[in-house]
Amino acid sequence: MRTRLENLDGLALCYEKGQSPAFLAGQAMDQAPVLRQAYLDMEGGRIVDFGPMNALDRSQDPQALRVIDGQGRWALPAFIDSHTHLVYAHERSGEFEQRMRGATYAEIAAAGGGILHSAQALEAMPEDALLQGLLKRLNQARNTGTAVVEIKSGYGLTLEAELKMLRVIQRAKTHSRQPLFATFLGAHAVPARHAGNTDAYFHEVLTDMLPRVAAEGLADFVDLFCEEHYFRPDQLRALADAAHSYGLPLKAHVNQFTSLGGIQAAIASGALSVDHLEVLTDQDLADLAAAWTGQTGPMPVALPGCSLFLQIPYTPGRRIIDAGLPLAIASDCNPGSAPSANLALAWALSCHQMKLTPMEALVGLTLNGAAALGASDRMGSIQRGKEAHVILTKPISSLASLPYHFGENLVEHTFVFGQ
Ligand SMILES: [Zn+2]
CATH class of the missing domain: 3.20.20.140 (Metal-dependent hydrolases)
Known part of the structure; x- marks a missing residue:
């Protein structure tokens, strides 16, 4: 069964296959990639696909697909x-x-x-x-x-x-x-x-x-x-x-x-x-x-x-x-x-x-x-093939809303191996 988060307001730290660095340092830390109006697919415990909503391929068998509407929400690496x-x-x-x-x-x-x-x-x-x-x-x-x-x-x-x-x-x-x-x-x-x-x-x-x-x-x-x-x-x-x-x-x-x-x-x-x-x-x-x-x-x-x-x-x-x-x-x-x-x-x-x-x-x-765990080849960013550890937020107005509302729990669900 594939799980799809669609209509996401934003998807953070997403890299094309093989492009995710092992870490980010200095000024590059503030320039991590973000995709707006995005989808994210997880299957078999892995991230299998992501991209802009206008590029979403809807040919997937609906019987093998669980869709979660991410309207107004963000998905981030957990x-x-x-x-x-x-x-x-x-x-x-x-x-x-x-x-x-x-x-x-x-x-x-x-x-x-x-x-x-x-x-x-x-x-x-x-x-x-x-x-x-x-x-x-x-x-x-x-x-x-x-x-x-x-x-x-x-x-x-x-x-x-x-x-x-x-x-x-x-x-x-x-x-x-x-x-x-x-x-x-x-x-x-x-x-x-x-x-x-x-x-x-x-x-x-x-x-x-x-x-x-x-x-x-x-x-x-x-x-x-x-x-x-x-x-x-x-x-x-x-x-x-x-x-x-x-x-x-x-x-x-x-x-x-x-x-x-x-x-x-x-x-x-x-x-x-x-x-x-x-x-x-x-x-x-x-x-x-x-x-x-x-x-x-x-x-x-x-x-x-x-x-x-x-x-x-x-x-x-x-x-x-x-x-x-x-x-x-x-x-x-x-x-x-x-x-x-x-x-x-x-x-x-x-x-x-x-x-x-x-x-x-x-x-x-x-x-x-x-x-810091020597594991960034497996986890830590959104990239096809990486382990699907992903946060789906509650509805928020921007990524900055998360640290802005200190003490609030704005996490809707933490996916671990896609579940
Ligand atoms: Zn300690």
Whole structure:
């Protein structure tokens, strides 16, 4: 059965076969192609045709065709969330309330909150319950336009609990139609048993955890939180080297609170993406730009929901794009610092707070998000043969209406593999 969206007011990021770039950078991000008065056909989970309405071939057997009238609506590539922590036991709304009453993050952590609290709760929760929570969150994300999700471990911090998190993600792959990517983030925080001894815990990550994760085929990527009091740039290099021998690319949490050489280490390690970047020095930006002169640097990833929730600076997305670089945008959805997987809201924040144009931000949420997962040959734009992950909007007056009406859900349906 073929599904056709017809009379669409607009179709965004559509490319003729073989024409879709792997990512867009700099000024090109604002110039992504748009087709007005268009149709889009999906069949067998793929995009099979699109074009202007006046070129629509109506010879298709009506018995094998499901037509959806897109009058006044747009179709866009569905959002690709390239950075989340969606497997967790409990939300931490109690800590949020404490914070709103004046408690500091350090006070909350000292009272047993923070990542270590999430780790304790996760260890105690059975795998099936974790899976149910994950599937519910994936469905919520889909309701606001997200088709594809990357999910990290990192609330385990023991071999068994990290394996449990990654197994939950693997099981979710068979329960959800949404394409999922798994990232091993054992180096997320130093657990209490190694308090003050980052090296001892990191040794465990490298020699006990990573080989098991790789042997069981549980991860697509590895990641590390490179930050003061967490993990160092030299450890990022060491993790990348070890992961490389298993064919696992590196993604990296860098420059959230401090610039301590994580970007440079990630570049030297051939990282696929550098995520956060709220604190970005001129030297960091220059080094990123130099890395991208060969068109293959690490994808910069902004996480505006985290800035909103923690009240920290936003990633300087405008500066990054003006430097000629690409930018991807993701949710960082997690119970401690960004408890929302709503990328329609991230779109609005990217415009309002990072000063991106609506089209630049859409490219960051779709094609460049796919590139941050090394998957833009399969997804992230509208092209014949690509996987049919597509948003059909509610009636809107322009593409800009989507980030303009912040907090509104203007997604009518998120097609995943054409359904
Ligand atoms: Zn994160």
